[in-house]
Amino acid sequence: MTELRLWLARSYGMLLSIAVFIVMFAIYFGNFSTDSPSAVILSAANTGVLLALVAMAQTVPVLTAGLDLSVGMIFIMTNCVASAIVVGTPLQVAAGVVGVILAGCAAGFVNGAIVVWGRLQPIIATLATSAIYIGIALWIRPIPGGDVDGDLADFMTGQVFDVVPVGLIMLVAVVLFIWLPFRKSVLGRGCYAAGSAEGAAYMSGVNIARSKFAAYVLSGLFAGFAGLMQTFNTYTGEASGPSGSLYTLNSIAAVVIGGTSLFGGSGGVVGSIFGAFILRTIVNLLFVFDMPPLWQPLFQGVVLLLAVSLGAARVLRIRNRLELFS
Amino acid sequence: MPAILKSVDRPVLIAFGFIVVMLLAGSLYSENFLSPEYLLQQLRIASFLGIIASGAMLIILLGHIDLSIPWVVTVGGMMSTAAGGWWGHTGEIIALPFGMFCGLIFGVINGLGIAYLRIPSMIFTLGINAVAQGLMVLHTGGFAPQDAATPFMHWLAVESPLFGIPNAAFVWLVVGAAIVFTLRRTPLGRYIYAFGNRESATYLSGVNTRAVLIGCFALSGMLSALAGVMLAGYSNKSFQAMGDAYLLPAIAAVVLGGTNILGGRGTYLGTVAGVILIVLLQSILAVMQMEEAFRQMIYGVVIVAMLLIYGRGAKVHS
């Protein structure tokens, strides 16, 4: 019983975000008058999965008390790469998919190298590399275009058993087969250790360099998945800087809403997934409740502000002000 | 090394070195590059970025970050042009201060949320940015957009009556002088550096750390809005997303100028160097007539390279 209590206390943020999402989505779904509910779910899933993957990408460096301001641009870059190489014969398509994933990992590798070996602060390092990635994206796709294998795209954006979106299955698979093993590994735990107390972790012999490196590569991997999915959704590659920035900033919000601490050491990818879903559902809710388009951005902004301010409730209960300083 | 150079930070020296390199490189590409007209135009553009970077520097010195810059800049631009439209002649006179005042309000809200609710600045200012955007969308969508800049705003941003030096540069000079004065000569300046080094010790030394934080965010908001007013004057109108292109260059300029992103260390001279550096870099890339793609890539690579040269962060253990 203590086990359960302890687990609940540890996972509080994630559980809260799951609960909030369920409530919000239920309201959305309940109010959406439609003949085909499964189409609603599919559409929500396909857009939600994109942000969820980018949020996952942001989560891992944040766990190490870092940040990756280039996740949005890696997303854009891999989208453009996919629009160029995921075409042709099945073999070529398979190779293309692998190529896109490798591109994402390569970007993560570069980020990791600069942060770990270059010892530059993550904020400024990834700020600079984001320019490099959007540059590469623009080089591949100066104007929107390209193509992607139709069958694969249809499958990935479609449904299985007429109800379950393939995108969600893919998300679950990524969590089960990539994230959970990572979390249970020495590398993964090293990320949490580095974020919790880097000095202490070093003194305890944790290989921080390797863990941080892995964090950024994993981040690039997840962003690469997102870019691939985007291509499946839109059938094109578009090197849009503003879109990349928006994804980056939203990913940070999703991470915070999902219960991961920006100071590092606690949280996880599952919470961020639901944080992303919550953000997307807010937009959908505004649509469903016929909020005038002019008011939507303001409402979104206010809701975002309120959501991240929830963490402040803890502060009001603190009696010893010295504890306010991390 | 002569004494005066010794007293300047190493990163600042390197930044100025790079500026020289870039001026030379630019002159190789275009004979106009070193001409007074071109350089003064660069100075004008640098002034806009410089005003924003001044506010950003204060926040970064505290160890925080202000991601609401993009839309507070836009607020400054739009509110000042709106004042001109709403209140006729009186409006024209108060356009500039009114725009700055609106930015101040956002800055104060930032400060309150971060100081009292202890919400990490990255995420709170992000939220405020979104709210500012929402308000501006509402403002321009619903009402006939009063987006024309007043003649004064235009004069301030574009004209150069005094020896050909842009008015904008004088504004930057005044802002810079005020900041240098504050940082070096007043107790507030000491408190800002102390805060960035160790907030708990500063608090326990009896400093009103909340007021310091709110004050700096208020200043940053005000300065971002001021830049917005001037940008509106420059284009003769205010428009959506006017500030988006300035956030990352402002932060990059501050960091390239030697200010530590974690706070507690940095000089204004460095920020000036960083701003000029960024502006020159961007203009060289434009002069080289490269495609956008390569401009971005080189921009990113150069910044990384410079930061690596500056001297990397300390290892975890001593």
Add this chain to the structure above:
Amino acid sequence: MTDATTPLWQMAGVSKRYGGVTALDNVDFACRGARIHAVLGENGAGKSTLIKIMAGVVRPDAGEMRLAGQPVEFGSPSEATRAGIVCIFQELSLLPDLTVADNISITDPPGRFGFINARRQRQRAEELLERLGCEDVHPMELVKNLPLSRRQMIEIAKALGRDPKILILDEATSALTAADVQKVYAVLRKLRDDGLSILYISHRMQEIAELADDCSVFRNGRHIQTFAKGTKSDDEIVELMIGREYKHVYPPKPVRNQPIEPMVRIENLSWNDRLHDINLTIDRGEIVGLGGLDGQGQRELLLALFGVLRGVTGRVSINRDPVRIGSPRQAKSAAIGMALIPEDRKTEGLMLPMSVRDNASMAAISGLTRGIIVDRKAEAARIDGMVQKLAIKVGDLANPVATLSGGNQQKVVIAKWLMTEARIVLLNDPTRGIDVGTKQEIYQLLRNLADAGTTILFYTTDYDELVGCCDRVAILYDGRVLRELAGAEITEHNIVASALNLSLDARNGRPEATV
């Protein structure tokens, strides 16, 4: 030491320099297996450099090291650990956001192919905790939710888990409650009897006397002497440490014959669940000490007075006027004139990367202005005065305060507050981790301040200091003032007895338990 066996650990000619400072100078040092070996010395004597070299955190510039007769070199802490040298540093090496089980097995966790076997890891934690008598700690609890004393026990459990041949403890019991300290001693003795070699660094004479088999004294980076337990008196040991004739003496306390003016009157002060109805009066020019076992509310009382705690109820009057102190800023203001020398100088007292000058003037700078501009001349004059008055050993005042030794750093903190000309000075364990010489200077300083009219409230974990420095001692128990001792009543016996909530039966001199 004349036994024939090779010492387990030997160092010959080891030196280490940091910039221009020599931390270790040609040190020959050895310790034997199955012994508890204490290392003594003032701050800056080289103790922490010695153990950092042994633990593989830093490399020596010169010299040779041997473990069990074999030459060794450590490039990193993990190499030293694998060789069997495990160190528990003063700064805890635990990761607050991870579980107890994760922390104990943070290096070399059980598992294969880079994965962690969570179940075996947990069993391991349970076994080690049991060995230390800490069965009440749940292995899946997050370390950050545990009190400091428990965390230190986990630190020890973690070290034990690495199966050390030599265990090094650097002030490892400083945060433990008295009961836990005894538990740790028992474990250490058992480990020694099982053959482990233990190297123990402490400033506390009582601990050394109780625990150590052998003692080594270091001074100014040199190994002075190693001797067996019981062969030297305390005074002799201190003399070895400070290198000069030493008498353990406190400044004389004045006899009070004038009428006493109360300066600080505390009535019914309560907070959270930690302070209950505190009543205490401190007179002008008096040094009042707070005694009692660790964690009875002494630290909280000081923080409450200084305005750091929220939700404090009760009444505080300064100089007969009731006041509400809501922040350190208010406490510092001229109307109240309070100062607090905080517990942890590195995170609460100083901005380490900033210059000595900036640190020293941080509290008083708002008064050293002409208009809104800082009056640099006045500032410099005041600081120079303080440096002289407190005998702060510092090169250039523009150097970062991090370059000063611990004792001098503490002096800078004190200087910072003296510059505000505070009339009430609160001190939160000010001499912890400070060398003997500086301690003496601080005692004299406090007495001088009190004689000049400053009111002093002083918390220390060192009973000797309470006896030597204070005019009155208030013993706290469970957040209440249990008893006040004054004048001749202040003896170590009475303090200890009161701390344990025993009544003082003066007639037969034996304490009786109350209720």
